[in-house]
Amino acid sequence: MRDAYHEELDSIGDGLVEMARLVGSAIGRATTAILDSDLKLAEAVIEADQRVDELQHELEARAITLLARQQPVATDLRIVVTSLRMSADLERSGDLAQHVAKLARLRYPERAVPHDLHATILEMGQLAQRLMAKAAEVIITKDVDLALQLEQDDDAMDLLHRTLFQHLMDDRWKHGIETAVDVTLLGRYYERYADHAVAVAKRVVYLVTGEHADDLQSDNIQPTTQVEGA
């Protein structure tokens, strides 16, 4: 029974990595769609989110079946419960990528992002995609140091977000209210996306160390156990 159990646990882990891969690709492509005002690409991103939602439902069902049949305790139980939370974070990240794509579609054939903010939004999109790629790597490797590194990347996102706001608040802003609203929402979508990627990584830290990531300093981590398949 233990073997079937760990296989099932591994397959939940694989599902999480697959979700992270999909939503990472989604935010990258949504960013391209909004910067290039590419309607087809935007619609592809919007449609692809369905697969992410399906994966989440599958993962949830599998986790609940596992809890019922195998009745795990201690670390194994924590892994399953934490996996449920990670899948919720990843599903929500997918929604946020979809929001970016929907804004691209709404403004098509116009561009939602003015030229002088193109570079900032590109950077936010790229950083979001990198954060999710790292979160996936953290799920695979259970590398606590890499997980804590994501918080620094998130600081970079906050900085980009502030840059965006400085542009908006600048007296020389000449793009009108509609664009200000679009850019405000876009900034919020990328920031929240990054928060969810960081949350995924933090949950792995919790699994590995038994401590919430907020309570840890990078240099005094005491891994209590090696976990697999989360």
Next chain:
Amino acid sequence: MRDAYHEELDSIGDGLVEMARLVGSAIGRATTAILDSDLKLAEAVIEADQRVDELQHELEARAITLLARQQPVATDLRIVVTSLRMSADLERSGDLAQHVAKLARLRYPERAVPHDLHATILEMGQLAQRLMAKAAEVIITKDVDLALQLEQDDDAMDLLHRTLFQHLMDDRWKHGIETAVDVTLLGRYYERYADHAVAVAKRVVYLVTGEHADDLQSDNIQPTTQVEGA
């Protein structure tokens, strides 16, 4: 053992109701704080969110202990897993109320909301608070019809959100970019708050009927079981 078990389950349900009560109060008070530019009230809301976070951690710990000790299956298992999700929704709602309060503090002693949007923001705040009060009632009563009613209230929130955007996009908008950005974010906070309240209610529907609320019509519900203490 079953009695201790159901007592524990009930106390998780009580914790969820308490969280809903706290975040319902928070959004009401945050709305007052931003409309009146009341710094003290804003700070009280910001500080009070800590209790919501603590409650979530307590509930999580209790749910995990319950899973490990009692190893529930079937409906009981669903209740515990779903409770974990509800507590996440409620915690996030608390964050959003806190965001409203933080915006009030940031703009103090100025008012973030211009006079001609006062009524709309007041309505959004009141509706958000009512939605959460109903969500709490749904947790207590497991009333599926009331839960489905929340979706209609959420439509009213969407309408208010659109009204807000129409104001923003109106050529006669005379409040400048900063206020446009503030109002955009505020609208988003209330909309997301309402989404979480609806999500809480939907999860109760799932517990009672075994079906996701999206798959249900109000008139063809087949409760499969009576659940308690969710």
